[in-house]
Amino acid sequence: MAACTVYSTQSLSTNCSISTPSKTQLSFHQKQVVFYTTSRRNSKRGINSGRSYVITCAASDQQTVVIGLAADSGCGKSTFMRRLTSVFGGAAEPPKGGNPDSNTLISDTTTVICLDDYHSLDRTGRKEKGVTALDPRANDFDLMYDQVKAIKDGIAVQKPIYNHVTGLLDPPELIKPPKILVIEGLHPMFDSRVRDLLDFSIYLDISNEVKFAWKIQRDMAERGHSLESIKASIEARKPDFEAYIDPQKQYADAVIEVLPTQLIPDDNEGKILRVRLIQKEGVNFFSPVYLFDEGSTISWIPCGRKLTCSYPGIKFSYGPDTYYGNEVSIVEMDGQFDRLDELIYVESHLSNLSTKFYGEVTQQMLKHADFPGSNNGTGLFQTIVGLKIRDLYEQIVATRAETPVAAKA
């Protein structure tokens, strides 16, 4: 019997690795199946006749890469998701033919699930108990862990659907293991078991001033809403937000912090933003982006002959720092672009972007010029994080291909 190993890094369902003469391993995309045979076929060749052979079919080298994205509701998770899926190519769409209120988005490579689907209490249940959706008691972390773990192991699951319109838990939908699973919501890093399943984690940290400005933009047109009601809603949720959501940022590999600008004194319009990309050092498969010289502290104003900026201009900063006791590198952009195509000038001065070709960041930004944040640091850093995740995914897949998983006897 010949020993051979066949694997490919990219294809989805046809990865085979056939190791050792006594153990045969075949990989399929889904479930584990184990065959035992006691064949005497090889007796002529004198190889261990009568011995049992084990064929393991596992998702070994096509294991799903899991990404966690945490942010408060109404803070631009969906824009981030659209930028991320666009980096991988192909548009993300809701599952076809299912529940029209499903929160899931599926593209060729990526499936995004919303963690609200793991609410253990529906809207009425939370009202009766007097808890918010931010409260861990309103969420089923055991089910979240079980299902994310199953998907990571290549097993499809029936995931509940939390209907945001009716506030009820709808019948479940089938989620098949994708190449990349993104879990987005309020608590992706809250439970330590779920946290340990994540290959990369991101926290979108919106300052209170900006959150208020964004919610005014979102809600003022809505009947019944007023400045007071928007303020009251933010204030009422604040204690739970600070107790359960905010502490998750210490675990994130990348934090995107959105603050009011410092270029205009006392600005509270929330239109011009100071955005910081806080990148943890020493994370596997993730090398932080830097400006000019890695590890130095730099302040850079690109406006001048080569980049047109109107008031208040653009200011970049970069430097090492500590964040919740971790070594981090921070890239910061304050201000906004007037002409998006001039972003190429900024891109050419940033290093470690994980682009496939010169100008890819600019191209991605131009592709979605109509998305919110495309002319400031939110769009820029979200795009960069998207490229970083693609790089991380490709490295993880390549590493798995190098070390064929041992057959389970």
Add this chain to the structure above:
Amino acid sequence: RIQPVRAAPDKISEKVEESIKNAQEACAGDPTSGECVAAWDEVEELSAAAKDARDKQKEKDSDPLETFCKDNPETIECKTFDE
């Protein structure tokens, strides 16, 4: 199989309005009670859902031809060929 009915954006708007009224009432007595906090959380959830519905509607309205062609790809104004 039970197929939930999708609420129309109009209906969500009404729900938002109602939930704000409820929250203001619930908080009249004690602004830190669980009842009050849960009521404002409901306002946030419905406001976010209303925004999603508005975005979906806006996307539909933004290009009438695209919307038409999704349902009628065979018509003469919608045919595209890759050569």
